[in-house]
Amino acid sequence: MMGWQIEHASLFYEFNLEDRVPAGHLLRRIDEVLDLSFVRRHMASHYSVTGRPSIDPELMVRMLLIGYLFGIRSERRLCEEVDLNLAYRWFCRLDLAGKVPDHSTFTKNRHGRFRESDLMRTVFEMTVEQCLAAGTASTTHVAVDGSHMRASAAQDRCVASVTDLPSADRASRAVREYLSDLDQASPDLEGVRRSAAKRVSLTDPAAALSRKHGKARFAYGMNALIDTGSGMVLGVQAAPERFADEPEAARRMLERLRVRHDAVPQVLTADKAYGSGPFLAWIEERGIEAHVPVIDRTHQTAGRMTHADFGYDKEGDQYLCPQGKPLRRVGDASGEARRSGTTAYRSRASDCKGCPIKARCTTSSTRAISRSLHQDVRVTVQARQATEAFERSLRLRKRVERLFACVKHNDGLHRLRLRSLRGADEQFVLAAAAQNLKRMTKLLPADGPRTRTAAA
Numbered sequence: 544m545m546g547w548q549i550e551h552a553s554l555f556y557e558f559n560l561e562d563r564v565p566a567g568h569l570l571r572r573i574d575e576v577l578d579l580s581f582v583r584r585h586m587a588s589h590y591s592v593t594g595r596p597s598i599d600p601e602l603m604v605r606m607l608l609i610g611y612l613f614g615i616r617s618e619r620r621l622c623e624e625v626d627l628n629l630a631y632r633w634f635c636r637l638d639l640a641g642k643v644p645d646h647s648t649f650t651k652n653r654h655g656r657f658r659e660s661d662l663m664r665t666v667f668e669m670t671v672e673q674c675l676a677a678g679t680a681s682t683t684h685v686a687v688d689g690s691h692m693r694a695s696a697a698q699d700r701c702v703a704s705v706t707d708l709p710s711a712d713r714a715s716r717a718v719r720e721y722l723s724d725l726d727q728a729s730p731d732l733e734g735v736r737r738s739a740a741k742r743v744s745l746t747d748p749a750a751a752l753s754r755k756h757g758k759a760r761f762a763y764g765m766n767a768l769i770d771t772g773s774g775m776v777l778g779v780q781a782a783p784e785r786f787a788d789e790p791e792a793a794r795r796m797l798e799r800l801r802v803r804h805d806a807v808p809q810v811l812t813a814d815k816a817y818g819s820g821p822f823l824a825w826i827e828e829r830g831i832e833a834h835v836p837v838i839d840r841t842h843q844t845a846g847r848m849t850h851a852d853f854g855y856d857k858e859g860d861q862y863l864c865p866q867g868k869p870l871r872r873v874g875d876a877s878g879e880a881r882r883s884g885t886t887a888y889r890s891r892a893s894d895c896k897g898c899p900i901k902a903r904c905t906t907s908s909t910r911a912i913s914r915s916l917h918q919d920v921r922v923t924v925q926a927r928q929a930t931e932a933f934e935r936s937l938r939l940r941k942r943v944e945r946l947f948a949c950v951k952h953n954d955g956l957h958r959l960r961l962r963s964l965r966g967a968d969e970q971f972v973l974a975a976a977a978q979n980l981k982r983m984t985k986l987l988p989a990d991g992p993r994t995r996t997a998a999a
């Protein structure tokens with residue numbers, strides 16, 4: 544017999560939100576591993592003890608995590624989705640009558656107490672702490688890399704230099720933040736103008752103009768440090784998308800790992816962008832074995848004899864050319880060398896005059912060779928490149944690229960929504976926290992012990 548839809552809804556019925564969320568639902572599995580009990584404690588000093596009760600900060604964190612877990616980019620849409628979706632309501636501890644906050648609440652809190660308290664990074668660090676405590680992540684073998692994330696800034700809305708930006712009283716929030724950061728870093732705006740990028744965005748001046756797939760775009764770099772074994776994200780850091788900023792971001796992540804989690808990796812693997820002498824020396828000084836291809840430009844000599852044709856005499860601190868003539872160090876070893884990171888060695892014009900192989904050596908009257916201040920470290924790391932462990936490390940490094948693919952394509956970070964370096968950092972830490980939570984649901988056994996460690 545054909546049935547029909549009941550015309551009149553019941554006046555009373557039983558309803559339990561708990562029963563509407565399936566056992567295997569992602570949010571239910573995440574809820575088992577997520578511990579946000581620290582949030583209210585962490586935020587207590589940022590709220591007044593009098594007045595009307597605010598929106599619960601834990602509710603806002605739960606809603607934001609839903610946004611990153613399900614790729615909901617807009618906070619206005621996030622509020623609509625939480626209002627409509629029963630599983631989202633359950634995860635946010637909202638019953639059917641529970642009021643969903645207005646989307647503007649997120650903006651107000653973001654620029655106020657959330658940033659002052661560094662809440663989003665604390666949420667991320669909590670996932671790392673839980674993983675390390677539960678033994679699902681390790682800091683023994685780590686990989687670091689950066690990825691281009693397009694900023695929310697039109698390419699044609701830019702000025703030629705920092706000094707062309709509008710003054711703080713007429714500028715947008717992103718410009719004001721940028722100018723304030725510059726002021727703190729250096730009161731000499733003229734100096735900054737000389738050294739700064741050729742084009743500065745009017746909408747998001749902290750983003751760097753960088754080229755990707757043949758197109759120049761304003762972008763930030765998402766830098767991530769991962770455990771190559773489990774794929775868990777151990778560190779994340781936003782930086783303007785510039786080749787030179789990646790090693791600095793890696794330093795900050797490793798330092799944070801040491802300070803916050805008392806952990807120093809045994810092996811670090813990365814691509815050639817991290818293969819500069821100063822960064823390799825910094826890594827090795829901390830007892831970390833660098834499995835990184837060394838940046839080596841000594842063979843770029845336009846067809847003439849290379850660095851390898853000259854032997855270094857450590858005792859005499861000089862090079863010897865194939866004709867046995869010395870190339871002695873020139874200039875002050877401390878001043879200029881510190882600035883350039885290299886020491887220069889030069890032959891004598893009288894030695895080179897009449898040399899039978901001069902045409903293969905130099906077009907000048909003398910031959911110069913530069914030596915990195917970290918040459919010994921470079922040689923040590925270069926020697927590792929032939930080992931099987933190094934090869935294996937480079938294969939494991941690719942896991943970090945999977946993370947970038949996930950946050951771009953699943954979490955909606957192919958183009959950033961929030962402006963300024965702080966906005967980019969917030970998006971990266973929350974995306975990394977969401978990735979960690981997803982991974983924790985897979986790594987922890989369904990009925991096994993789940994370690995919950997409240998963050999300080």
Ligand code: SF4
Nearest residue numbers: 864890895898904910
């Ligand atoms: S040109 Fe000068 S430095 Fe070069 S091989 Fe001849 S003597 Fe040596």
